[in-house]
Structures are given as structure tokens and as C-alpha cells.
Amino acid sequence: MSSTAEHGPPAARGDRAAALHRLRRSHEQILLGTLARHGTLSRAELATYTGLSRTTLFAIVADLLASQLVVENTTRAAGQRGRPAGLLSLNPGGGLYVGIDMGRHRVRVAIANVAHEVVATGRHALPAPSRWADRADVAIGLVERLADDAGISLAPLRTVGLGLPGPVSAEVTDTDRKGSDSARSRAQRGLVRTFHERFGVPVSVDNNTRLAALAETTWGAARGARDVLYVRLSDGVGGGLVLGGQLVRGTRGAAGEVGHVTVDPDGPPCYCGGRGCLETYVGGLALVRECRRRGTEVSDVDGLVQLVRDGDPAVCAVVAEAGRTLGVVLAGLATEVDPERIVVGGPVSALGEPLLAPVREAVAALTLPAFPDPPPVVGSELGDGGGALGAIAGQMAAVETGLAPN
Amino acid sequence: MSSTAEHGPPAARGDRAAALHRLRRSHEQILLGTLARHGTLSRAELATYTGLSRTTLFAIVADLLASQLVVENTTRAAGQRGRPAGLLSLNPGGGLYVGIDMGRHRVRVAIANVAHEVVATGRHALPAPSRWADRADVAIGLVERLADDAGISLAPLRTVGLGLPGPVSAEVTDTDRKGSDSARSRAQRGLVRTFHERFGVPVSVDNNTRLAALAETTWGAARGARDVLYVRLSDGVGGGLVLGGQLVRGTRGAAGEVGHVTVDPDGPPCYCGGRGCLETYVGGLALVRECRRRGTEVSDVDGLVQLVRDGDPAVCAVVAEAGRTLGVVLAGLATEVDPERIVVGGPVSALGEPLLAPVREAVAALTLPAFPDPPPVVGSELGDGGGALGAIAGQMAAVETGLAPN
Ligand SMILES: [Zn+2]
Ligand SMILES: [Zn+2]
Numbered sequence: 001m002s003s004t005a006e007h008g009p010p011a012a013r014g015d016r017a018a019a020l021h022r023l024r025r026s027h028e029q030i031l032l033g034t035l036a037r038h039g040t041l042s043r044a045e046l047a048t049y050t051g052l053s054r055t056t057l058f059a060i061v062a063d064l065l066a067s068q069l070v071v072e073n074t075t076r077a078a079g080q081r082g083r084p085a086g087l088l089s090l091n092p093g094g095g096l097y098v099g100i101d102m103g104r105h106r107v108r109v110a111i112a113n114v115a116h117e118v119v120a121t122g123r124h125a126l127p128a129p130s131r132w133a134d135r136a137d138v139a140i141g142l143v144e145r146l147a148d149d150a151g152i153s154l155a156p157l158r159t160v161g162l163g164l165p166g167p168v169s170a171e172v173t174d175t176d177r178k179g180s181d182s183a184r185s186r187a188q189r190g191l192v193r194t195f196h197e198r199f200g201v202p203v204s205v206d207n208n209t210r211l212a213a214l215a216e217t218t219w220g221a222a223r224g225a226r227d228v229l230y231v232r233l234s235d236g237v238g239g240g241l242v243l244g245g246q247l248v249r250g251t252r253g254a255a256g257e258v259g260h261v262t263v264d265p266d267g268p269p270c271y272c273g274g275r276g277c278l279e280t281y282v283g284g285l286a287l288v289r290e291c292r293r294r295g296t297e298v299s300d301v302d303g304l305v306q307l308v309r310d311g312d313p314a315v316c317a318v319v320a321e322a323g324r325t326l327g328v329v330l331a332g333l334a335t336e337v338d339p340e341r342i343v344v345g346g347p348v349s350a351l352g353e354p355l356l357a358p359v360r361e362a363v364a365a366l367t368l369p370a371f372p373d374p375p376p377v378v379g380s381e382l383g384d385g386g387g388a389l390g391a392i393a394g395q396m397a398a399v400e401t402g403l404a405p406n
Numbered sequence: 407m408s409s410t411a412e413h414g415p416p417a418a419r420g421d422r423a424a425a426l427h428r429l430r431r432s433h434e435q436i437l438l439g440t441l442a443r444h445g446t447l448s449r450a451e452l453a454t455y456t457g458l459s460r461t462t463l464f465a466i467v468a469d470l471l472a473s474q475l476v477v478e479n480t481t482r483a484a485g486q487r488g489r490p491a492g493l494l495s496l497n498p499g500g501g502l503y504v505g506i507d508m509g510r511h512r513v514r515v516a517i518a519n520v521a522h523e524v525v526a527t528g529r530h531a532l533p534a535p536s537r538w539a540d541r542a543d544v545a546i547g548l549v550e551r552l553a554d555d556a557g558i559s560l561a562p563l564r565t566v567g568l569g570l571p572g573p574v575s576a577e578v579t580d581t582d583r584k585g586s587d588s589a590r591s592r593a594q595r596g597l598v599r600t601f602h603e604r605f606g607v608p609v610s611v612d613n614n615t616r617l618a619a620l621a622e623t624t625w626g627a628a629r630g631a632r633d634v635l636y637v638r639l640s641d642g643v644g645g646g647l648v649l650g651g652q653l654v655r656g657t658r659g660a661a662g663e664v665g666h667v668t669v670d671p672d673g674p675p676c677y678c679g680g681r682g683c684l685e686t687y688v689g690g691l692a693l694v695r696e697c698r699r700r701g702t703e704v705s706d707v708d709g710l711v712q713l714v715r716d717g718d719p720a721v722c723a724v725v726a727e728a729g730r731t732l733g734v735v736l737a738g739l740a741t742e743v744d745p746e747r748i749v750v751g752g753p754v755s756a757l758g759e760p761l762l763a764p765v766r767e768a769v770a771a772l773t774l775p776a777f778p779d780p781p782p783v784v785g786s787e788l789g790d791g792g793g794a795l796g797a798i799a800g801q802m803a804a805v806e807t808g809l810a811p812n
Contacts, residue, residue, distance in 0.1 A: 338656020
């Protein structure tokens with residue numbers, strides 16, 4: 001069969017190898033997901049639940065047993081004759097996923113097992129500005145310490161997922177796609193290499209804010225939702241878009257950059273080089289600046305949250321206006337993508353209802369009146385840990401949809 | 407095996423049946439797509455190209471041969487011994503897809519064969535307003551006449567795809583998803599039944615403008631692009647979003663409604679019940695109205711196109727402003743979804759560069775400056791036939807991604 005392949009055109013050969021790899025990973029993950037949901041199943045039940053042929057199923061189960069991701073209990077029911085039926089279940093110690101969020105100011109790590117249970121999480125502050133290589137060292141040290149503290153061996157590690165700030169191009173992880181060889185891409189590829197060399201497993205990489213969006217759909221405020229619009233309000237504003245359960249990456253790796261949607265082309269300058277971006281109205285720095293401009297001394301986002309809790313009328317007015325502006329932008333995006341849920345996260349979302357209520361009102365007023373139920377606007381549940389969790393969810397989702405993480 | 411299934415929880419049984427069905431359809435379509443690309447292949451080559459197991463492949467090929475979608479040529483190479491190797495290819499007369507666009511003013515039909523070749527297209531004007539049942543009669547008559555004229559038998563018809571104006575909820579075609587039992591949904595289900603009873607094959611349904619977006623990615627101005635933002639400028643404004651090669655439908659079936667993105671919450675009232683929607687600035691009716699308001703007598707969109715070609719300065723100014731407004735909205739959406747290409751279609755797009763140039767400028771100015779190449783803004787290529795073609799592309803795409811059209 002391989003000799004036949006060599007006669008195919010080169011493109012078809014590459015396609016085929018990639019397709020085979022994806023199909024295999026996808027089938028594996030379908031089996032693991034089915035076992036995660038149902039607990040213990042026979043091979044016949046697995047075949048029934050997954051729709052895989054017996055040939056395919058038996059081959060993949062054999063591999064999963066060999067790699068100790070799955071364990072088999074051989075029992076014989078009372079009165080049963082012949083060969084005993086093996087019952088298969090996940091080996092909780094048999095597979096690990098590591099998610100790492102390399103933020104600008106801190107590194108966060110999460111470790112999950114093959115049953116999708118988070119078994120360890122941790123964070124480490126970074127002296128800013130840090131070089132990528134130094135951040136990688138911190139992250140690797142943190143992974144090792146967390147595993148050590150929890151008494152976990154990293155031997156069964158399957159993949160590492162990396163969340164990074166800024167745009168992440170598809171070409172960094174997807175060798176099928178072409179893209180520019182920018183300095184950013186080269187730095188990202190260097191990080192992938194560093195982690196791959198240290199851990200010896202495939203390394204995937206994506207934008208950390210996008211990954212936080214995916215984490216909210218897996219473990220957080222949008223659990224179970226398939227179509228989610230996520231915005232993260234920090235000093236600046238980022239976001240992520242999940243459609244059909246999958247993270248939207250975009251052609252240049254820039255999907256989800258809601259913070260740079262233009263509110264007013266003649267508005268304040270933005271660090272992105274544009275003017276009047278959403279970030280210049282509702283980012284933490286912008287809110288603090290606007291309060292000061294109106295004469296209220298505010299130290300930072302924490303101070304802002306405290307003043308809103310105290311009911312300071314000037315600060316509450318600034319926050320309400322920001323909520324309204326955010327709601328107008330989110331309503332526009334919701335009209336285009338029709339999400340099931342809108343999640344607002346990041347440190348600024350600690351403002352709570354004084355911010356969220358006007359967002360909700362604007363979304364209700366400015367999305368199609370033909371639908372009486374506008375998408376609910378809710379605060380995120382995962383806080384700062386979302387990026388690392390999302391880097392785990394990304395690995396699982398990538399494989400489940402047939403797109404191998406590397 | 408079926409007895410095992412009956413012991414599973416009811417939800418799992420439904421999931422399994424649906425999963426089995428999807429997997430089967432998906433494998434079939436992978437085989438058909440591979441034969442469409444490569445022409446003639448042996449079973450061994452097919453196994454190599456598709457990554458399917460021999461067991462799965464042989465079973466599906468047997469079915470495809472039995473249903474005459476695929477034909478086998480048994481030849482023996484010179485000097486070859488043993489059983490001759492069968493060479494498989496698509497049977498161009500062996501499978502048909504019908505796409506029907508049921509617009510408000512006309513019905514359009516396209517017929518394609520299993521090799522994805524369009525073999526017949528036609529249109530029929532409707533007296534407005536027409537009842538759905540009457541439009542269905544017109545469409546059925548048109549399909550029959552087109553097939554007759556082209557000497558095509560409808561016996562090998564595989565599926566019918568329907569494009570309809572307005573929101574199309576997922577629950578109409580996707581029994582896995584819950585949704586409201588609205589009057590619209592009931593009418594759409596009635597149409598699906600009518601066509602299913604007449605043609606005896608699965609019937610899929612989606613919004614016709616969204617389908618036109620998909621057609622542009624298959625046969626039109628965005629051929630080969632995976633992520634496409636499409637806007638259709640007619641009397642009103644609609645659109646569609648293709649991400650990762652798949653049509654985005656949205657949680658309530660309303661994705662792509664770019665015409666009702668709010669430009670100004672205090673703007674003119676829109677038929678949707680909102681105010682200041684994009685449609686009230688750049689729809690054909692809005693443009694004609696604005697020209698009249700400024701003192702230029704314009705009959706309709708055709709008259710508008712003629713005046714712009716004649717270089718009428720007042721009309722050109724109106725069109726340029728509309729292009730700018732459209733560009734601002736498209737730039738915002740492009741910042742969120744990072745498309746590969748933006749396609750502007752519909753009758754108003756006949757205005758050409760006087761409209762498209764300001765769109766392009768706004769998109770370039772208002773998307774992330776970090777990316778030097780903003781998404782290209784191009785006119786559509788398929789014109790009014792896009793909906794019917796898209797209804798065919800939708801059937802193919804649905805099956806290729808493992809989502810059966812019914
Ligand atoms: Zn910006
Ligand atoms: Zn409207």
C-alpha cells in the first residue's frame with residue numbers, strides 16, 4: 001500500500017499522511033471521550049457507541065492499552081461460558097495534559113488527566129519585562145514543581161498546550177498552512193521547540209485569551225454552549241470566539257481581537273496604531289484614565305472596583321458608559337455570529353453588574369428584535385486561570401475534531 | 407450489538423444512531439470527493455488516499471457500486487496474473503443534487519452531478535406575494551422542466567437543498583438540537599415535507615443568502631478560501647459567514663445578519679424593528695431614498711447603477727458614503743473573525759468600484775495595523791444564482807464535514 005502512495009502526486013502524499021494522522025488521532029480521542037462519559041464499557045459497547053468498525057476499534061484499543069491510557073478488567077459473569085469479556089476504562093494515571101499560559105506578568109500552569117479532570121494548578125509571577133526563554137524556564141520549573149508536589153509522574157504526558165499573548169498564526173502549529181515567517185512566528189516556533197525538547201511530546205500553541213474563551217465553554221460560565229462570544233477586560237481588551245464548539249483562529253491567527261474593533265474612527269489613539277478602538281473606551285487603563293479626567297483619583301482597576309462597590313456616582317457613570325459602549329460592539333458581533341452566550345471576563349469584569357447590566361441592555365436593544373431572547377451576558381467563572389485550562393481544553397478539542405494539536 | 411445498544415441510556419442511543427449515520431455519510435462523501443479529484447483509482451489507492459480501513463472501504467464501495475454512484479472498470483494489465491484489479495470512477499449520470507433558492511420574487515434551481523459539475527440552472531419569476539405552497543409548486547415544476555430539457559433522469563437524485571429568505575433555525579433540519587416551535591419553523595418544516603414527498607430524498611434547508619456565501623467559496627469570488635465574510639446588498643442587506651470552510655448558522659439560525667448590525671442606535675427605523683441598522687444606510691432602498699432626499703430622481707437600483715456609471719456627482723457621493731459605512735461595519739466584523747476574504751454581492755454590488763473602493767479603504771484603515779495585508783474586498787462572481795448553487799454546495803459540505811443534511 002505504501003508503494004502505491006509513492007506513485008501519487010507529492011501534494012496528495014502529504015495530504016494523505018496528514019489525513020491518516022488526523023483520522024487516527026480523532027478515532028483515539030472519540031474512544032477516550034466515550035470512556036470518559038460512560039466509565040466502563042466492553043469493546044462491543046464501544047463499537048456501538050462510537051460507530052467505529054470492529055477492525056478499527058480493536059486496533060486502536062490495542063494501542064491505547066499498550067500506552068496505558070486505557071486499562072482492561074477481565075471478568076467472567078456468573079454462568080458465562082467461553083472467553084471472558086474485557087471491560088475497558090480510562091487509566092486516571094495513564095495520560096496527562098499540561099496547559100501553560102505565558103502571560104506578560106505571570107505564568108500559569110494546569111495539569112489534567114486523560115479523564116479531563118484537573119489534577120494540579122499553579123502560578124508564578126514574572127519580573128516584567130521577561131525574555132521568552134526566561135519565561136519558558138519559569139514555566140518548565142513550575143510544571144515540575146506542581147507534578148512533584150502532587151506526587152504525579154510526568155511520564156504519561158501526552159501533549160503540552162501553550163497560551164501566548166498576541167496573535168498566534170496558524171502556521172506555527174499547522175504545517176499544512178502557509179504564512180509569513182515573521183519575528184513573532186519565529187519566537188513562537190522557538191518556544192514550541194523548547195517545550196518539545198524538554199517534555200518530548202507534541203506542543204500546541206494558541207493565543208491565551210482565545211484559549212480562556214474555550215476554557216469557559218468547557219469548565220466555566222458557558223459550559224455546554226457551542227457558540228460563545230468571549231471578551232476579556234484587562235488593562236487592554238482581548239477576546240475569543242467559539243463556534244460549533246471550536247475555537248475560531250482566523251486566517252492570520254488574529255480572530256477574537258474585539259478590543260480593536262473601531263468604536264469611533266476619530267477616537268483616542270490605541271497602542272495597536274489605530275484610533276478609537278473598543279480598548280480605548282473599556283480597557284482598565286482607559287477606565288482609570290477617564291475617571292481621573294473627571295476628577296476622581298483612581299489608582300488602578302482594583303481601586304475602580306472598590307469605588308464602584310462604594311457607589312461613587314462619578315465612577316459608576318464612567319463604568320455604565322463603558323458598559324453601554326461594550327454592549328453596542330458586542331451586539332454588532334452577536335448579530336453576525338448569533339452566539340448562545342456572551343461571556344465577559346478579565347480583572348475589569350470584577351466590576352460586576354454595574355458594568356454588565358448596561359452591556360446586557362445594549363445587547364437586548366440592538367440584536368434582532370425578531371428573537372425575543374437575546375444571548376445572555378454573563379461574567380466569566382474561571383478568572384485568571386482560564387488561559388492555562390484553555391490550553392488543556394484546546395488540546396482535547398483539537399484532537400476531538402480531527403485536527404491534531406501539532 | 408443492537409441489543410447492547412438498547413441497554414444504553416436513551417440519549418446515548420440517539421447519539422449513537424446519529425453518529426453512525428454521520429460517520430457513514432462522511433465516509434461515503436470522502437470516497438466520492440477523492441474520486442472527483444483523482445478520476446480513476448483502485449481500491450488500494452482509495453484506501454491509501456482516504457486513510458479508511460479496507461473493511462470500511464470495501465463495504466462502502468460495494469454500496470456505492472450498488473447505488474450506481476460509482477462504476478468499476480475491470481481490466482488486466484499486460485502480463486498481470488490473478489484476479490484483475492477493478493478501477494473505480496464516479497458515474498457522472500449516477501448521482502444528482504438539486505439546489506433550490508426560494509426567493510421573495512423568484513425561484514432559482516441548479517442541478518449538479520456527483521462529480522460536483524453543474525449540469526442545469528434556471529429561474530422563474532414569482533408574482534409577489536406568493537404563498538409558500540405556490541412557490542414550492544413553481545420550484546418543483548422548474549426542476550422537472552430543467553431535467554427534461556437537459557435529458558436528465560431524476561432517478562439518481564441524492565438530496566435536495568433549499569435556500570429560504572429569513573432566519574432558518576437549526577432545529578428544522580437538525581433533530582439533535584432543541585428550538586422553539588415558531589410559525590416560521592413550522593412553515594419551513596412543511597416545505598421540507600413537500601419536497602421530500604415529491605422527490606423521495608433527504609431535504610436540507612438553510613438561509614438563501616448564507617448559502618450564496620458558501621457558493622462563493624466553492625465556485626465564486628472566494629474559491630478556495632476557508633474564512634469568508636459575505637454581504638449581499640439588495641433592497642435590504644443580508645450576509646453569510648464561512649469559517650473553516652463551513653457555514654456558520656448560529657445558535658438561533660440567525661448568523662450572518664450583517665444588515666441589522668447597528669450603525670447608529672438613533673438612526674432611521676429598520677423593518678426589523680430596530681433603528682440605524684446597516685441596511686438603512688447601504689440597502690438598495692436606502693440608497694435610492696437618500697439620492698431622492700438630496701434632490702436626484704432615481705427610479706431603483708438599476709437607475710442608481712446607471713447614474714454612477716454616468717458619473718453623477720451627487721449619486722456618487724451617496725454611494726461613496728454608503729461604501730464607507732459598510733466598510734466600517736465590515737472592518738469591525740473582520741477584526742473579530744479575521745477572514746481571508748470579504749465578498750460583496752447582490753444587485754447593489756453592480757455599482758462596482760465607486761462602492762467597493764471606500765469599503766476597501768475603511769477595511770484597510772480600521773483592521774489591525776499589525777497585519778500589513780488587510781483582507782481583500784471583492785465583488786461576488788455568482789450573481790443571483792448563488793443561492794441555488796449554495797444549496798448544492800451546502801449538501802456537499804454538510805456531508806463532507808460529517809453533518810448529514812437531514
Ligand atoms: Zn486598537
Ligand atoms: Zn434592522
